[in-house]
Amino acid sequence: MTGEKGPRAEELREDLTVGVEDRGCRLDTYLAKELDDLSRNRIQQLIVEGRVLLNDIICKDKNFRLQNDDRISISIPPPEEPSAEPEDIQLDVIYEDSDLLVINKPRGMVVHPAPGHSGGTVVNALLNHCSDLSGIGGVMRPGIVHRLDKDTSGLLIVAKNDLAHRALSGQLKARKLRREYFALVHGRVSPKIGRIEAPIARHPQHRKKMAVIEGGRKAVTRYRVIKYYDHYSFLKLNLETGRTHQIRVHLSYLGYPVVGDPIYAKGGKGDLPPELKLPQALHASRLFFSHPRSEKQLEFYAPLPEPFKRALVWLKNN
Numbered sequence: 001m002t003g004e005k006g007p008r009a010e011e012l013r014e015d016l017t018v019g020v021e022d023r024g025c026r027l028d029t030y031l032a033k034e035l036d037d038l039s040r041n042r043i044q045q046l047i048v049e050g051r052v053l054l055n056d057i058i059c060k061d062k063n064f065r066l067q068n069d070d071r072i073s074i075s076i077p078p079p080e081e082p083s084a085e086p087e088d089i090q091l092d093v094i095y096e097d098s099d100l101l102v103i104n105k106p107r108g109m110v111v112h113p114a115p116g117h118s119g120g121t122v123v124n125a126l127l128n129h130c131s132d133l134s135g136i137g138g139v140m141r142p143g144i145v146h147r148l149d150k151d152t153s154g155l156l157i158v159a160k161n162d163l164a165h166r167a168l169s170g171q172l173k174a175r176k177l178r179r180e181y182f183a184l185v186h187g188r189v190s191p192k193i194g195r196i197e198a199p200i201a202r203h204p205q206h207r208k209k210m211a212v213i214e215g216g217r218k219a220v221t222r223y224r225v226i227k228y229y230d231h232y233s234f235l236k237l238n239l240e241t242g243r244t245h246q247i248r249v250h251l252s253y254l255g256y257p258v259v260g261d262p263i264y265a266k267g268g269k270g271d272l273p274p275e276l277k278l279p280q281a282l283h284a285s286r287l288f289f290s291h292p293r294s295e296k297q298l299e300f301y302a303p304l305p306e307p308f309k310r311a312l313v314w315l316k317n318n
Helices: 027-034 040-048 122-129 162-173 246-253 306-317
Strands: 012-017 052-054 071-076 093-096 100-105 153-159 178-186 193-197 200-202 210-212 220-229 232-239 282-290 297-301
Touching: 027 040, 027 052, 027 071, 040 071, 093 297, 100 122, 122 153, 153 162, 162 282, 178 246, 178 306, 193 246, 200 246, 210 246, 220 246, 220 306, 232 246
Parallel strands: 153 282
Antiparallel strands: 012 071, 052 071, 093 100, 100 153, 178 232, 178 282, 193 220, 200 210, 220 232, 282 297
16 A cells, blocks of 8 residues: 555545455455446456555555455546437336336336446337437436336336326325335234334445435335245335335345345345245335326236246245
């Protein structure tokens, strides 16, 4: 390490604190784990360029072994703005008219372009499917009224014009647009019916995670246990608010993480049977809202994905 000056102030800076579980980890390995939107090669390049501070001193040694409570700051140059171009990607369209679409998003599909996901998104598919989309969301998010996480499957509303976008966003803000989810979680959830109200904010140490933090944004989730399966619970959930990762964070906070959740269900659960090593078991199953033009009450349903259904059948029979 050297006593050189730190990274340039105009660049994005991420601050991390090494936990006891990462003691002895290599610097580049740790950063690749924590900053999963950057490749290992990109992280190594940033280290060589002197953009990584270790305990306030530049460290250019990618092999440096970290200690508990080491403080790391990494300066990341602004990414190139991804372009949103039409792509011939098939969409599962549940409903469509001149004002809106309702689609069934598959697990693993990102909703809009972002650094690390410049293509293959719902927006890329929509631009190929529609000649008209609301511009309120901006060039990267045309028509997007609300989002689903990459690994969450299910129903998503898309506005084709600004009138529809404003009306649907208004319903979302007024909690008149209802969203219902199914989830399979670890543990036997108690009580059987509940309301989780716990504020959510960005995790102070792990930039890709959210957490329940005092002073965070208000977040409310309602749930009901549909069925217990030994060490698992099948839940129906409704959102009163729509914070990033809300259901996943709230359930993990209570000690019932979603089965297959790659971020909030890591560790401590032992070996799962092969039948339960399924993708993230969270599915947006129903939507209830008023049509933005006719004000007719609409309801849409998307069945559980096959891996999710197979897991429930296996749990029932074992």
